[in-house]
Amino acid sequence: MKRVVKIPFPSDLEILTPSHLGQAIKAARTQSGLTQEQAALFCGMSKQTYMGIEQGKDGTAIGSILEVAKHMGVALFVVPNHQRDKLKQQLSTLMVTSDET
Structure with a gap:
């Protein structure tokens, strides 16, 4: 059986x-201990399509990408541009705090 090496987010x-989205999805998959083949099966798609999403290749339907993100536990948020920096700062603080506990 293949050994899955955990990659940080x-x-x-x-x-x-x-x-960049593919990197986040790959990190979520490896943190879960899944191989690409297992993740593709879990998401209901071919291994080739799944691998393309992790690699950030062009041509994959946005619906498929969002479905994989959801299955792998990667949340996406829409934030107005004028609030982006403030929210990033707040999220970074929350993430540091949760890492310390």
Whole structure:
């Protein structure tokens, strides 16, 4: 059986590219101890499609990407631009606090 190496979540909370979202999804998968094949099965898609999402490849339907994010426990939030910096600061503080407990 393949050994899954845990990858940490990206330190930057802002998702700006498909690749960055793919990194967050990969981190969630590895933190759960799932292989790509197991995650693809769990999400109801081919391993190729799942791998493309983790790699941030173009051409994958947004619905599929959002479904994978949901299944892997990666939450996405929509924040107005003028509130982004304040929210990032607050979330960073919360994450540091939860890591200490």
